Amino acid sequence: MIAPISLILKPTPCHRLERASAALGIDLWIKRDDLTGFAMGGNKGRKLEYLMAEAIAEGADVVVACGSRESNFIRQLGAACAVAGLACVAVVMNQPHEPGYAVPTAPRIGVGNDRLNEIFGVEFEEIPDGPWDDLFEAARLRARHERDAGQRVYEIPIGGSSPLGAYAFFEAADELPICDRVVTATSSGSTHIGLHMAFRDFPTQVTGIACDPEPALLDDLIAVANGLSDLLDQPKVAPDDIDLRREFVGPGYGVPSESGNAAIEWLARTEGILLDPIYSGKAFSGLMEMARSGELAGETVVFWHTGGLPSLFAFR
Numbered sequence: 001m002i003a004p005i006s007l008i009l010k011p012t013p014c015h016r017l018e019r020a021s022a023a024l025g026i027d028l029w030i031k032r033d034d035l036t037g038f039a040m041g042g043n044k045g046r047k048l049e050y051l052m053a054e055a056i057a058e059g060a061d062v063v064v065a066c067g068s069r070e071s072n073f074i075r076q077l078g079a080a081c082a083v084a085g086l087a088c089v090a091v092v093m094n095q096p097h098e099p100g101y102a103v104p105t106a107p108r109i110g111v112g113n114d115r116l117n118e119i120f121g122v123e124f125e126e127i128p129d130g131p132w133d134d135l136f137e138a139a140r141l142r143a144r145h146e147r148d149a150g151q152r153v154y155e156i157p158i159g160g161s162s163p164l165g166a167y168a169f170f171e172a173a174d175e176l177p178i179c180d181r182v183v184t185a186t187s188s189g190s191t192h193i194g195l196h197m198a199f200r201d202f203p204t205q206v207t208g209i210a211c212d213p214e215p216a217l218l219d220d221l222i223a224v225a226n227g228l229s230d231l232l233d234q235p236k237v238a239p240d241d242i243d244l245r246r247e248f249v250g251p252g253y254g255v256p257s258e259s260g261n262a263a264i265e266w267l268a269r270t271e272g273i274l275l276d277p278i279y280s281g282k283a284f285s286g287l288m289e290m291a292r293s294g295e296l297a298g299e300t301v302v303f304w305h306t307g308g309l310p311s312l313f314a315f316r
């Protein structure tokens, strides 16, 4: 495996939530990837340690990525590119959507990640709102233009979810104490899949709470899993093995949900810990619901906090 560059402070803390454990009737711990010490935290820093190493090894001058304008990934990518001395181009829409599903809530511009992206020197190519596929196509086009102009380009898939990005989480699993279950937010999938692969031969169950409603999310996870299997020279992953819960998304991707917002307030008022409205708040609402239903009875559970806090300021 390629040697990663160093961006984040590892291991991130992992500690017990005393009051939340008592209230939910489980043994609940939290893995603080909101506290990576890098660019205001978040799960993308781990992936970027590997992805940036690959970009540097390939002699890249510029990284081309895409996402929503309020993307946590682009914020951490902008910081990583600054450290690596690479230009960072992000093709963005304000509200990219999946046809047939809810359009994301409009983020406030100039605050949250949008402001931080500016500070980190990310070059935006803003395109009109439309389907995600149009955004991906525009990013490919931009990469081609950069190459035509003589640049060496490193293209990064959405959320940094290449097999190498997932490998970062395969490795991060070593930082965990022994537990029955890990619960994480899932979107582009490399966090969930990396952890899943790390525990595939162990009794620890990895449960991903989907933050995207579309059924095709599982196909995306399988694609990442197959890529990581190849990288590790391991057998492929069967879709049935992946524990993905789709019932806690709320109205749609990028739309804060009532139960997610309630979970944010509950954890803030119980433990003084903040979650975000698009990913970790919804994931924690799923964990709370699973605890209430009795599914987690008797378990030691680790909630993997994936960060995302700047977007608290972009959505109300």
Ligand SMILES: *Cc1c(COP(=O)(O)O)cnc(C)c1O
Residues within 6 Å of the ligand: 042, 043, 072, 073, 159, 161, 185, 186, 187, 188, 189, 190, 191, 192, 276, 279, 280, 306, 307, 308, 309
């Ligand atoms: C990107 C992100 C996720 C989802 O992680 P994936 O590896 O893309 O599935 C979860 N939470 C936050 C805060 C994120 O920024």
